[in-house]
Amino acid sequence: MTPLNTPEWQSLQRHYSDLKFTSMREEFVLDSGRFDRFTVRCGSLLLDYSKNRITKKTMEKLFSLARSVDMSGWTERMFTGEAINNTEGRAVLHTALRNRSNTPVMVDGEDVMPAINAVLAQMKTFCNQVHSGEWLGYTGKKITAIVNVGIGGSDLGPAMICDALEPYKLDGLSVHFVSNVDGTDLSTTLEILDPETTLFVVASKTFTTQETLTNAESARSWFLQSAQQEDVAKHFVAVSTNAKAVAEFGIDTDNMFEIWDWVGGRYSLWSAIGLPIALYVGMDNFERLLDGAHEMDNHFRNQPLEENIPVIMGLLGVWYVNFFGSQTHAIVPYDHSLARFPSHMQQLDMESNGKVTNREGQRISYKTGPVIWGTPGTNGQHAYFQLIHQGTQLIPVDFVLPVNSHYPEVDHQSILLANGLAQSEALMKGKNAEEVRAELVKEGFEGLELEALLPHKVFPGNRPSNTLLFSKLTPEMLGKLVALYEHKVFVQGVIWNINSFDQWGVELGKQLAKAIWPDLKSDGDIAAHDSSTTNLIKLIRDLRT
DSSP: OOGGGSHHHHHHHHHHHHHTTOOHHHHHHHOTTHHHHTEEEETTEEEEOOSSSOOHHHHHHHHHHHHHTTHHHHHHHHHTTOOOBTTTTBOOOHHHHTOTTOOOOEETTEESHHHHHHHHHHHHHHHHHHHHTSSBOTTSOBOOEEEEEOOGGGTHHHHHHHHHTGGGOOTTOEEEEEOOSSHHHHHHHHTTOOGGGEEEEEEOSSSOOHHHHHHHHHHHHHHHTTSOGGGHHHHEEEEOSOHHHHHHHTOOGGGEEOOOTTSOGGGOTTTGGGHHHHHHHOHHHHHHHHHHHHHHHHHHHHSOGGGOHHHHHHHHHHHHHHTSOOOEEEEEESOGGGTTHHHHHHHHHHHHHOOSBOTTSOBOSSOOOOEEEOOOHHHHHTTTHHHHHHSSSOOOEEEEEESSOSOTTSOOHHHHHHHHHHHHHHHHHOBOHHHHHHHHHHTTOOHHHHHHHGGGGOBOOOOOEEEEEESOOOHHHHHHHHHHHHHHHHHHHHHHTOOTTOOGGGHHHHHHHHHHHHHHHOSSOOOSOOHHHHHHHHHHHHHOO
16 A cells, blocks of 8 residues: 555645645734644643644645544554564554553453563562662672663663653662673773672663673673672673573573563663663652653543644654655754753664555655654754754754753753744744845945845745643653654554564664674685675774784
8 A cells, every 4th residue: 555646645745736835934924823723732741833834724634644544543453462563473562561551451362461560560679679788799789880781772762761860860870871882882881880889781682682792791701800600690680581591691580571572672661671760760760751651652542633742743744754855854852861862763763664665565655764863952053953944955853842950050941942942933934035134234234245145144944843842851751752752653654554663674784794793803715795895804804903
């Protein structure tokens, strides 16, 4: 099935032809109720999508497109455990991990909630042991540092959450994340730590991921410089399903936390992959994170399309990618605590919807997922916002704005918020030639000098953005935000008729790396590669010291 052939898509195409030159600035002048019409809430989280290149008719047509692909039906199939990950024959149940209502969720005739609750209970017990000092290192000292060893979804999500919830951290504990197989990552982390007080969480579902196992083995070697093999069990725990490999590593399988194949890596922070979060901020705050995500799950599952934040944001993304030809999307949090938020969203979105094959295995002819990027807001204003304002590409922006800071003694928040609101207004309004001319005259410019400078200071405006506004970045609100983007990605995958829950594109590079690695380790004959790779291997051998 291709969405391009549907009447709803064709209707949107005709509507785009009529609307593409419409000015948002003029629409705001003509419609005093535009803000009220194009805002929606989920509890204390507000989405203002009025600064988009849309009219009431646009949204009606986008909602019709969502209905034509049975968006509500797909949503129910995900929540109820149907194997919608068709290429791997799996259910997609990250929502069950935060199912705080504890209603049964069936997979292959079995309710998964008892197993989920058992792992949560195991996490709580373990965290309490570490925090209370019942769990001690091999010399009897209390654990003071947590090191998470993982990669991809076993790193980006938990690292982002720990950064964002730093104001909630427990006294006496630091948390560190090692993911890059570049030895610099591990070495610079370990050089400030004490093996007697460090706990490693090795996160690998299969316990075979090359980068993670390489880092874990090197961490163990570092630890064994001052300890014995039998001490490993006091300083290493695992999040995995491979009990045999975990035991062979030296980890007590009683301290292995289970994860299931219906949990995709980029959706796994809600599971035992979130153990470093619970250790860092406490299990109570981890459960508050789950509570917020569950609230967004209920909103997405139960609210009508017209009042549904993930649906609206997903449809707007399709509108820009497929009709305006937008290729990228910026996520810009005006909160330094969310510095890693765009990186997590990169993996979530691009690994999910970076597909060229539809569910039926046919190559598609339309664009799917955009490039996701961004940094904290005021930093970006002095870097890439030039391109967003005056460049030739249309780049939709999500502004993420908490009203209140965790650090009110430093009174910067009003300036921060003013900048965020100003950027969204400037992108929408722009600055026309008449306004620039008036400014230049006021500044004393005239004649040829004025005319030469004028075109450089014109801002075209009409650049779209969303604003997500909330009171404060609490664990509940953070859970709500992450779940919102998870569901937005799902909405777009349904529209594009792709499977958002496999990631075969990740595998090829891993396979080839395993073939190249032996050639780099030895001086023998080089296996068959293309001429570029072969000669680069030779050069690396020559340069190696």
